[in-house]
Amino acid sequence: MEVNATAAALLGLLRRSGPATGYALAQRAQEELGDYWTVTRSQVYRELAAMAAAGLVQAGEAGARDARPYTVTDAGLSAFTAWLHSDLGADVVRIPLLLRLAFVDALDPTRLAELVAEQRAQHAARLAAYEDLERAGIEVGGTDRDLVTLRFGIAYERAVLTWFDGLDLQALTGG
Amino acid sequence: MEVNATAAALLGLLRRSGPATGYALAQRAQEELGDYWTVTRSQVYRELAAMAAAGLVQAGEAGARDARPYTVTDAGLSAFTAWLHSDLGADVVRIPLLLRLAFVDALDPTRLAELVAEQRAQHAARLAAYEDLERAGIEVGGTDRDLVTLRFGIAYERAVLTWFDGLDLQALTGG
DNA sequence: TGGAGCATGTAATGAGTTACATGATTGG
DNA sequence: CCAATCATGTAACTCATTACATGCTCCA
Numbered sequence: 390m391e392v393n394a395t396a397a398a399l400l401g402l403l404r405r406s407g408p409a410t411g412y413a414l415a416q417r418a419q420e421e422l423g424d425y426w427t428v429t430r431s432q433v434y435r436e437l438a439a440m441a442a443a444g445l446v447q448a449g450e451a452g453a454r455d456a457r458p459y460t461v462t463d464a465g466l467s468a469f470t471a472w473l474h475s476d477l478g479a480d481v482v483r484i485p486l487l488l489r490l491a492f493v494d495a496l497d498p499t500r501l502a503e504l505v506a507e508q509r510a511q512h513a514a515r516l517a518a519y520e521d522l523e524r525a526g527i528e529v530g531g532t533d534r535d536l537v538t539l540r541f542g543i544a545y546e547r548a549v550l551t552w553f554d555g556l557d558l559q560a561l562t563g564g
Numbered sequence: 565m566e567v568n569a570t571a572a573a574l575l576g577l578l579r580r581s582g583p584a585t586g587y588a589l590a591q592r593a594q595e596e597l598g599d600y601w602t603v604t605r606s607q608v609y610r611e612l613a614a615m616a617a618a619g620l621v622q623a624g625e626a627g628a629r630d631a632r633p634y635t636v637t638d639a640g641l642s643a644f645t646a647w648l649h650s651d652l653g654a655d656v657v658r659i660p661l662l663l664r665l666a667f668v669d670a671l672d673p674t675r676l677a678e679l680v681a682e683q684r685a686q687h688a689a690r691l692a693a694y695e696d697l698e699r700a701g702i703e704v705g706g707t708d709r710d711l712v713t714l715r716f717g718i719a720y721e722r723a724v725l726t727w728f729d730g731l732d733l734q735a736l737t738g739g
Numbered sequence: 740t741g742g743a744g745c746a747t748g749t750a751a752t753g754a755g756t757t758a759c760a761t762g763a764t765t766g767g
Numbered sequence: 768c769c770a771a772t773c774a775t776g777t778a779a780c781t782c783a784t785t786a787c788a789t790g791c792t793c794c795a
Binding site for chain 4: 393395427428429431432435436455
């Protein structure tokens with residue numbers, strides 16, 4: 390049974406924590422993985438339903454508000470493991486800002502400056518948040534696992550900020 | 565009329581080059597934008613059809629193999645401009661390698677080493693390609709536009725490689 | 740005791756990928 | 768002249784986002 394990355398992530402979370410409802414899973418996915426993997430609630434429900442049909446998870450008794458807690462089955466465990474060890478395809482890069490810049494010749498210079506400033510601020514904020522986490526994590530003793538992904542984020546955001554600071558908007562719009 | 569980023573990219577390409585078929589557009593998108601925006605052929609046809617229905621592009625006479633060259637209309641131009649000046653949402657980050665690492669405790673150390681090595685090689689190759697392009701571009705006089713996106717790629721790939729080189733696989737798997 | 744807000748899920752739509760079909764060109 | 772390859776597009780499917788509905792809880 391093959392699962393996609395999102396479904397696999399849910400299995401991984403369930404495996405760590407024991408039974409959980411779709412809502413709780415969506416929330417935990419956001420908290421724990423959200424910095425490098427987006428998952429929406431609707432996806433969670435879809436994947437859980439599909440996995441239940443395939444026997445990878447099992448729904449428990451519905452509680453209040455029709456909340457069903459799901460558990461990983463043995464088949465689910467092995468699907469998870471298979472995914473975990475499978476090849477990583479070439480990654481799909483999509484950077485909206487660069488797409489804009491590809492058409493910068495038709496973009497109003499003032500608006501360009503705004504867009505760039507907004508994006509830069511966003512990245513700066515993320516970097517700051519990550520750096521805080523790193524400091525806090527080192528004191529409190531977060532897992533190596535978390536530290537490694539955090540450091541990726543920090544490296545990435547620093548690189549992006551450096552790139553921003555080397556941007557010559559004049560040259561881009563003026564010609 | 566609002567268009568999504570992919571449709572807008574097609575408008576932008578058409579605008580630059582004049583009439584082109586879906587096939588040609590898909591190819592040019594790959595060549596010119598592929599480093600930071602993926603577009604498949606099927607998407608191209610779907611978006612062209614939708615834009616034709618909405619009056620943003622106009623199909624010309626079908627030639628051999630039912631090839632229809634599309635042209636941007638005035639409405640298409642203004643949709644393009646509107647997109648170009650619209651807000652850039654928060655970007656969606658999805659890094660498959662980090663998702664794997666989030667579950668590294670269940671991953672076989674040997675397999676982890678393999679996966680990491682593969683990914684590292686992929687990034688190294690891309691960096692090398694970009695650096696070549698940069699050298700060539702400077703000699704030949706590529707546009708500032710192209711140089712800017714190229715430099716993003718270079719900054720990104722360098723940061724990622726540095727991160728790879730700081731990875732302690734032992735600590736990750738051993739504990 | 741009622742209404743604000745949280746918890747829970749479904750439906751509808753949009754975007755992206757994979758697999759398929761087939762007509763033209765062209766080099767051997 | 769025919770087999771390989773390129774050009775062109777469609778169909779089917781999977782994945783992702785947005786919008787909607789509604790039941791609980793709790794405190795003012």
